[in-house]
Amino acid sequence: MRTVAIANQKGGVGKTTTAVNLAAGLAQVGKRVLLIDLDPQANATTGLGFGGGATSTIYHVLLGELPLSAVLLNASPAGLSLAPSSPDLAGAEVELYGRPNRERYLKNALAPVNDFEYVLIDCPPALNMLTINALVAADGVLIPMQCEYYALEGLAQLLGTVRRVRAQLNPQLEVHGLLRTMFDMRNRLSSEVGLELERHFPDKLYRTVVPRNIRLAEAPSFGRAALEYDPACAGSQAYQGVAAEFLRREWVE
Numbered sequence: 001m002r003t004v005a006i007a008n009q010k011g012g013v014g015k016t017t018t019a020v021n022l023a024a025g026l027a028q029v030g031k032r033v034l035l036i037d038l039d040p041q042a043n044a045t046t047g048l049g050f051g052g053g054a055t056s057t058i059y060h061v062l063l064g065e066l067p068l069s070a071v072l073l074n075a076s077p078a079g080l081s082l083a084p085s086s087p088d089l090a091g092a093e094v095e096l097y098g099r100p101n102r103e104r105y106l107k108n109a110l111a112p113v114n115d116f117e118y119v120l121i122d123c124p125p126a127l128n129m130l131t132i133n134a135l136v137a138a139d140g141v142l143i144p145m146q147c148e149y150y151a152l153e154g155l156a157q158l159l160g161t162v163r164r165v166r167a168q169l170n171p172q173l174e175v176h177g178l179l180r181t182m183f184d185m186r187n188r189l190s191s192e193v194g195l196e197l198e199r200h201f202p203d204k205l206y207r208t209v210v211p212r213n214i215r216l217a218e219a220p221s222f223g224r225a226a227l228e229y230d231p232a233c234a235g236s237q238a239y240q241g242v243a244a245e246f247l248r249r250e251w252v253e
Helices: 015-028 043-047 058-062 087-096 102-110 129-137 149-168 188-200 214-222 234-252
Strands: 002-006 033-037 073-075 080-083 118-122 140-145 174-183 205-211
Touching: 002 015, 002 129, 015 033, 015 043, 015 080, 015 118, 015 140, 015 174, 015 214, 015 234, 033 043, 043 214, 058 087, 058 102, 087 129, 102 129, 129 149, 140 149, 149 174, 149 188, 174 188, 174 234, 188 205, 205 234, 214 234
Parallel strands: 002 118, 002 140, 033 080, 033 118, 140 174, 174 205
Antiparallel strands: 073 080
């Protein structure tokens, strides 16, 4: 089982859109996938059609009240399971504070799980204890990012956190890749930042680029991944390419 955290402390970069559609894309090609919604905003949960609020969530798992298997929901497409979130998760960081090994609660919860080929973790847009739990549990980090100046500053901070987690808590943690999202070819800055990423991260940067696309933004309101909501749109086509490239990179590694 391969676990990948999808993380960026900057909000609004397409992180949850990437988590949901990459998970759906992997499931569509026959992979058994678990998506863990570790964001108290629960956008991945509502984006997969569970907006009514699940009574048992990843919050209860982190606090040791339930095993992970007890909260899983069957999502669409077939082969995709969801560990849902809720706003209660915002209190988990406070409740975990002071507990021994609080950085390893998610890792421990995943230890008995072996039903999946891939686990994707949608992290909150912050470098907090929830994100640290995800990084400690993960084998790799996929970083979605917009091609703008502030995104480069945020990337430097996140890479520094990854280095510290690798040094102190999880020596196996690697940067799986960087994904350019919400890309606008008409924007000169996007192209310039994209070239900077290609220059500094030639082996980590995904060749596939996700464009700005209204259908990607519409899909969550229908409780479906964009790949199911409108498979022919440019955003869905891009995420099919992301899923294919993800598998190629995993196979090489």
